[in-house]
Each structure stands twice: as structure tokens, then as C-alpha cells.
Amino acid sequence: MFYVSEITKEAPQKFLTELQRETYQNLKKLAIPFERVETDEAIxxxxxxxxxxxxxxxMVKTLFxxxxxxxxFYLLVTTGEKPFKAKEFSQALGVARVSFASIDLMEEILGTKIGAATIFSGxxxxAKNVQIIIDEEVTHQTFYGCSDGTTTNYLKIDTQDILAKYLPSIKNKVKIIELNK
Incomplete structure (x- = not known):
């Protein structure tokens, strides 16, 4: 059975990565409330x-x-059930065809491993040169569910806090696009 802890509104007592530490420090600094669970490794x-x-x-799906x-480099945030279509993504941005970045690049640039890609890598x-691309459908969701930069801690945050507080606080270019189902 897949383990999921009880819900907490506190940061972990011990941080597993630098990105995880940065994530919770930033949430505190921006006064963004969250709910969090610890889990078995989720990929x-x-x-x-x-x-x-x-x-x-x-949970959103975040692709590097x-x-x-x-x-x-692009960090695409879309809904969990939506399939990724490289051609559609490339056309929406007006760029040459893209593919998934390697595990090594993900670790080097985003500070995460497979399954932990997160908007908090910004x-x-x-990751300052990574363009964050958000599927418009995500902006209509009440809550934004994502990894904290690990594969064992997941957050629930008000989507408007991500859009109005978090994204303006980072230096990455952000673009909202419409992707079809």
C-alpha cells in the first residue's frame, strides 16, 4: 500500500535537498500557506x-x-491527465520541436530527479534561464498540487498564490499557453 502521511501545514523538520529548503523558505517569506504530505517515493x-x-x-504534471x-529549456506545467504533444507545444510557443531533457540536465539545472520536477526550481x-510555460487550464484550478523538489513530499497551494505571489518573485520568464486535450 502506498504510504501518505497525515496532512500538515508545516515544513519538514529535515530538508533532503537545497531546493526543498529554498521552497519552504520562499513560501514563508511570501506568506503563502500550504498543506503538505509525506509519501513513499512517487514518480x-x-x-x-x-x-x-x-x-x-x-496534482499538476511538470515536464522539463x-x-x-x-x-x-522549458518547464511545462499542465494538468495530470493531459498527454504531452511535442508538436502542439512547439507550435504554441513558435519554437523548434522539443524533447524531454536528460536526467543529468534535470539534476544539474532543476536540482531535482525524475518525478520531482517542480515550479519551485525557479x-x-x-534554473534562471528556464522558461516556465503554464497550460491555461492549470490557472483555472482552485489548488495547485506539486512536489516540493523531492519525490516524497507534496504540496497543496492556492493556485492564485502561485500566479500572483510566487511567479512574480522569481526571475524566470513565464508564459501561459492553451494546450488542447
Whole structure:
């Protein structure tokens, strides 16, 4: 059985990564309330179903993408059930076709491993040139569910706090686009 803790409104007592520490410091600094659960390691969107039930929300899907030359990087945030279509994404941005960035690039730039990609990577200097692309559908959700930069801690945050407080506080370019189902 997949373990999900009781809900807490506090940061973990011990941080597993620098990004995780930065995430909670930033939430505190911006006065953004959250609910959090600790879990077994969650890698896939199907792993997140139990987390979604516990927090009464839908986890976003966050994908780390790059162009063929590995000179442009994108962090796509979309709904959990929506399939990724590289051609549609590229057309919406007016860029050459993109693909998934490697595990090494994800760790080096985003400070995360597979399954932990998060919008909070925008707090890291290494991710300052990553463009954050948000599917418009996500902006209409009441809550924003995501990783805190680990595969074992997940957050529920008011989506408007992400859009109006968090995103303006980082230096990344942010663009909202419409992706079809």
C-alpha cells in the first residue's frame, strides 16, 4: 500500500535537498500557506492518485523540455491527465520541436530527479534561464498540487498564490499557453 502521511501545514523538520529548503523558505517569506504530505517515493502521475485523494486536489504534471541543441529549456506545467504533444507545444510557443531533457540536465539545472520536477526550481540560480510555460487550464484550478523538489513530499497551494505571489518573485520568464486535450 502506498504510504501518505497525515496532512500538515508545516515544513519538514529535515530538508533532503537545497531546493526543498529554498521552497519552504520562499513560501514563508511570501506568506503563502500550504498543506503538505509525506509519501513513499512517487514518480508517476498514477503514484499521485493517492496523494490527490488525501489532499482533495489534482496534482499538476511538470515536464522539463529542451530543444535539440540543449540551449533552450522549458518547464511545462499542465494538468495530470493531459498527454504531452511535442508538436502542439512547439507550435504554441513558435519554437523548434522539443524533447524531454536528460536526467543529468534535470539534476544539474532543476536540482531535482525524475518525478520531482517542480515550479519551485525557479528559485535556483541554475534554473534562471528556464522558461516556465503554464497550460491555461492549470490557472483555472482552485489548488495547485506539486512536489516540493523531492519525490516524497507534496504540496497543496492556492493556485492564485502561485500566479500572483510566487511567479512574480522569481526571475524566470513565464508564459501561459492553451494546450488542447
Amino acid at each position: 508517476t502521475m498514477s503514484d499521485c492518485q493517492v496523494i490527490n485523494q488525501k489532499l482533495s486536489m489534482e 523540455l529542451t530543444n535539440r541543441q540543449k540551449t533552450s 528559485l535556483l540560480d541554475s
